[in-house]
Amino acid sequence: MSASGITIQGLTLSFGRGDAEKQILRGIDLDVPAGQITGLAGESGSGKTMTGLAVCGLLPAGANVGGSIRFEDVELTQLKQRAMNEYRGAKIAMIFQDPTASLHPMLTIEAQLIDHYRHHTGASKKVAKQRALEMLGLVAVPSPEAALRKYPHQFSGGQLQRIAIASALMCEPSVLIADEPTTALDVTVQAGILRLLRTLCDELGIAIILVTHDLGVMSALADTIAVMRMGEIVEHGSRFQVITDPQHPYTRALIEALPDAADAPDAAHSPDTSSAANAANASDAVPTEGGLS
Ligand SMILES: Nc1ncnc2c1ncn2[C@@H]1O[C@H](COP(=O)(O)OP(=O)(O)OP(=O)(O)O)[C@@H](O)[C@H]1O
Numbered sequence: 001m002s003a004s005g006i007t008i009q010g011l012t013l014s015f016g017r018g019d020a021e022k023q024i025l026r027g028i029d030l031d032v033p034a035g036q037i038t039g040l041a042g043e044s045g046s047g048k049t050m051t052g053l054a055v056c057g058l059l060p061a062g063a064n065v066g067g068s069i070r071f072e073d074v075e076l077t078q079l080k081q082r083a084m085n086e087y088r089g090a091k092i093a094m095i096f097q098d099p100t101a102s103l104h105p106m107l108t109i110e111a112q113l114i115d116h117y118r119h120h121t122g123a124s125k126k127v128a129k130q131r132a133l134e135m136l137g138l139v140a141v142p143s144p145e146a147a148l149r150k151y152p153h154q155f156s157g158g159q160l161q162r163i164a165i166a167s168a169l170m171c172e173p174s175v176l177i178a179d180e181p182t183t184a185l186d187v188t189v190q191a192g193i194l195r196l197l198r199t200l201c202d203e204l205g206i207a208i209i210l211v212t213h214d215l216g217v218m219s220a221l222a223d224t225i226a227v228m229r230m231g232e233i234v235e236h237g238s239r240f241q242v243i244t245d246p247q248h249p250y251t252r253a254l255i256e257a258l259p260d261a262a263d264a265p266d267a268a269h270s271p272d273t274s275s276a277a278n279a280a281n282a283s284d285a286v287p288t289e290g291g292l293s
Pocket residue numbers: 015022024042043044045046047048049050051060213
């Protein structure tokens with residue numbers, strides 16, 4: 001599959017007008033290449049989620065957007081809602097901290113995966129079901145046939161996040177925005193999801209934007225890390241450079257604040273700093289049955 005990336009230039013975002021205007025993003029430049037995980041790190045309120053939502057065209061009502069978000073020669077900021085709906089869910093997909101946010105509680109997994117796919121592709125029920133089974137296998141949900149007949153509340157948080165990822169992958173998106181995808185999960189489950197995202201990126205060539213406040217997770221997974229502060233990117237480099245040789249005082253402060261940093265003076269030389277992140281790198285952290293095609 002050949003995937004495309006996203007190029008963000010001078011992205012601004014504000015809410016309100018005049019004296020009441022609140023500036024959220026202050027000119028973001030960011031390249032999100034295909035086949036790479038681009039991490040967005042930074043403190044709460046720095047604008048990470050809003051950047052992801054802007055790429056998806058999911059900003060709250062009243063958002064004033066400026067600058068450019070380009071995808072496959074299309075200027076996404078100029079698209080009408082209807083046209084953006086065609087991109088979202090098909091070519092650009094998003095998963096959230098709470099997987100139930102993207103799954104309807106009253107519908108079976110089959111209904112939600114298949115309806116979504118058929119809406120975007122016009123495929124028959126049979127073809128859509130085959131695709132759903134394939135995607136559930138890909139993300140290593142056990143017994144995909146039985147899983148299709150169940151409802152979201154019948155799964156654990158980790159399995160639900162896998163199903164949300166399967167749903168996001170149904171239409172072969174080029175871009176996946178993962179906003180704190182493991183924050184609500186316990187550490188061993190986190191590791192499996194992180195490894196899954198890495199595999200999807202490497203084997204399907206998807207461009208992933210990973211939003212997380214957890215620099216440990218970021219340092220285990222992202223190819224490059226962009227550090228955000230108050231609506232700006234203050235530093236963007238390879239994960240190794242950002243973690244081991246941070247240039248901006250704010251990045252240095254973030255790294256020093258990592259729990260392990262105080263105990264291990266040379267922690268900065270090891271890019272993987274959290275237990276979830278370390279587990280994510282362990283070869284037995286997650287079953288990989290299902291394979292990637
Ligand atoms: N609908 C809205 N109207 C006005 N301001 C908003 C709205 N939604 C979010 N904001 C503000 O936008 C800013 C950036 O929020 P955002 O959620 O992107 O931060 P974040 O870096 O993802 O932080 P967190 O990790 O806490 O989610 C915050 O100051 C937030 O209060």
